Amino acid sequence: QQQVKQSPQSLIVQKGGISIINCAYENTAFDYFPxxxxxxxxxxxxLIAIRPDVSEKKEGRFTISFNKSAKQFSLHIMDSQPGDSATYFCAAREGYNTDKLIFGTGTRLQVFP
Amino acid sequence: GAGVSQTPSNKVTEKGKYVELRCDPISGHTALYWYRQSLGQGPEFLIYFQGTGAADDSGLPNDRFFAVRPEGSVSTLKIQRTERGDSAVYLCASSLNSLVAGGENEQFFGPGTRLTVL
Structure with missing residues (x-):
């Protein structure tokens, strides 16, 4: 049973463009999203992590947007560079009484010069 | 400083054999995590330790899998009667302190042990 759904599976972006990866979850007990x-x-x-009491967190070129009511969160990579080419995983902590992380299936990002 | 190290980097074994995978966490890290990652998938949680005790072992797939951390540092993942479906990369991570214990839970991962069961 997939508890964190991630899309797209793969992404191709031109250098300097914005890469956007999306994740959705069902379990409202999830309380930490790296x-x-x-x-x-x-x-x-x-890379970066957020808690559900915040709607956005930015660190350098990386931004997480979090929509608690929709149970969705996304990663935005601004000014994408070839060195950003990698696989990206979203994750969620299962609840306040455990450090168990549930990972998405991953997004393979390719940034072309 | 040294990161998380895992040995061996590769392990090939035959179906039915017993294997041990070792993890050396970052010095001073109290929390240690085991995951396994199949090709094209995200890491799948197995177990984590806070100190010497297993805080959550709900991800261990069955009783063939067992992990220990007797002195609160090095951990060993043990798999009995290996099956072909156990083939995966086994990842270990450590963090200074678990979120539950009041830390920030930045988990630092090792490079993994690739297990192949023939």
Whole structure:
């Protein structure tokens, strides 16, 4: 049962463009939403994370937008660069009494010069 | 400083055999997590430790899987009677403190152990 739905599966963006990846969830107990970046052969690395009491968080070129009522959140990568080409995963913590993260299925981003 | 290290990087075994996968977390990190990742999928939670104790083992698929962290540092994931469906990359992560324990839960991942069961 997929508890965090991620789209698109793959994304091709021109250098300098905006990359947008979307995630949706059903479980209202989820209370922490991180995004991870993974390069081939490496483990995922935390990019940015948000809690549901905030609607937007920005760190450099990366922004999370969070819509609690719609149970959706998205990652925006501004001024996308070829070095951003990687697989991106959204995730959600299952609740306040555990650190268990549920991951989405991933989005493979390719940024062309 | 050193990141999370996992050994071996690759493990090939035969169906029915027993395997142990080791994780060395970042020094001082109290929380340690195990995930497995199949090709083209996101990491799937298995278990996490806060200190020496398993805080949540709800992701272990069955009783063939077991993990320990006896001294609150290194952890070993043990798989008995391996099956072909166990083939995946097993990822370990650590964080300074778990969210539940009041930390920020930035989980730092190791490079993983690729397990292949023939």
């Amino acid at each position: 995004w991870y970046q993974q390069f081939p052969g490496k483990g995922p690395a935390l």
